[in-house]
Amino acid sequence: MNKPLLSVRDLRVDLNTRSGVLHAVRGISFDVAPGETLCIVGESGCGKSMTSLALMDLLPRVARRSAGGITFDGQDLTRRRIAGRLRGRRMAMIFQEPMTxxxxxxxxxxxxxxxxxxxxxxxxxxxxxxxxxxxxxxxxxxxxxxxxxxxxxxxxxxxxxxxxxxxxxTDPELLIADEPTTALDVTIQAQILRLLKDLQKELGLAIILITHDLGLVSRIAERVVVMYAGAIVEEGSAAEIFDRPAHPYTRALIDCIPQPGRTERGAHLGTIAGVVPSLIGPQEGCAFRDRCPVAQPRCASDIPTQQAGSHRWVCIHGGRA
Incomplete structure (x- = not known):
């Protein structure tokens, strides 16, 4: 990958609640190259929007952000004066819900x-x-x-x-689009998606697309980051993620959507058993283990990082890579 325009290392977002500290984002790291489209996907509540707000330094007052480093074109975004100067000028954001x-x-x-x-x-x-x-x-x-x-x-x-x-x-270099097609019908969604792709090509934009719509991801993404319970469980090129998903959660997400030419008419779509775990309090082991069909005893205490190929990684003990 080219020299990153945006580089994020060990980003964490914690929120104080009456029940304790909620760990909304738990130590994620990724890069975005100039002109690249990176899609961050996952279920609602997995930390996607909190990640985007943390990058723009727009978190609510109850939230605390920490990171090993967040740099944009070599400039330190953890310093509020620098972030304030870049936000809106060189980094822009499309928020959820155009209606409001x-x-x-x-x-x-x-x-x-x-x-x-x-x-x-x-x-x-x-x-x-x-x-x-x-x-x-x-x-x-x-x-x-x-x-x-x-x-x-x-x-x-x-x-x-x-x-x-x-x-x-303002001619920004990075556009963060948080669920840009939410509440729009499918025809308008397609128009907005085509518009973003055309503008990216014309203006040389780097785009971070936050979404839970894997169909949308497959049409626009170059690289994909899969998040679950505040952490990244898999990252790779869009082709790798869709053709050879390595993490059980990624495979389960893909099984939940109909695929042209693969899903038979009338066939049942996949589902993910269980519920998302609470993110309040200390977190140990793999958050997906209680829903994972290939979980092992060590998943309760250890999360490995297993290489699955060049520029790709996946957190997993069991299953195929």
């Missing part, structure tokens, strides 16, 4: 112009012109008139396009 991510009290134009003036500067006229250009770039017609509209006047698909335009208005 925009402020309903301000027009689309006001929100886009504010972002541009804060991070880039210039005159208001220049900011308005840039906002209109970005709306056109993401496929919104009559861009000038759209700037005077409020979020409630737009459909869900248009609001998501506005969110993408707002994120890209």
């Amino acid at each position: 991510a925009l402020n309903p009290a301000f027009t689309i134009g006001d929100q886009m112009v504010e972002a541009y003036l804060y991070h880039v500067g210039g005159t208001r006229a220049q900011a308005v012109e840039r906002a209109a250009q970005m709306l056109e770039k993401v496929g919104i017609g009559s861009a000038r008139s759209r700037l005077s509209q409020y979020p409630h006047q737009l459909s869900g698909g248009l609001r998501q396009r506005v969110m993408i335009a707002m994120a890209l208005i």
Whole structure:
């Protein structure tokens, strides 16, 4: 892989709750190269969104972030002054739920112009012109008139396009998209996905896509990180992950989705027995062991890192690699 644009080492996020400390993210590490698409996948509650918020230093007050290192283009993101300077300018984020991510009290134009003036500067006229250009770039017609509209006047698909335009208005190098197709119908999902791919090719963006939709991952990802219970259980190229999944959790996830040409009509889809373990309190051993069909006694106390090939690894004792 090329020199990383973003490098994350031993990232942890803990939240104080009435029941104890919840370990939402437990020591994950990964890199993102310039222009690369990395997808982080896993069930709801596995720590995907907390990871994205930790990278942008936007965690809630009850959360504590620690890391062995988080660097963007060689700059230390654990230092808040540096993170604040890069956030929104060179690193941008599309948040979940386009229906609620925009402020309903301000027009689309006001929100886009504010972002541009804060991070880039210039005159208001220049900011308005840039906002209109970005709306056109993401496929919104009559861009000038759209700037005077409020979020409630737009459909869900248009609001998501506005969110993408707002994120890209400052020409960032890294885009973090947290469930960018949530609450959108499948036709609009496909349009948003195609838009992201086209913009990435045109602008040279690196993209971190946070999702639980493996169908979406298979169409856009170059590399995939699989998370379970706050930890990474497998990482590799998209082709490796889908063709030769090594971790039992990854295999179970893939078995849960219909695959064209492989899943027979009327056949039962796979399921994952059991429930996700609590992340409150000390964590020992493999969090997936109680749901794993190949678990061994040592999984209760030890988590190995087993190489499964070049630029790929998987945490596993049993099963095939």
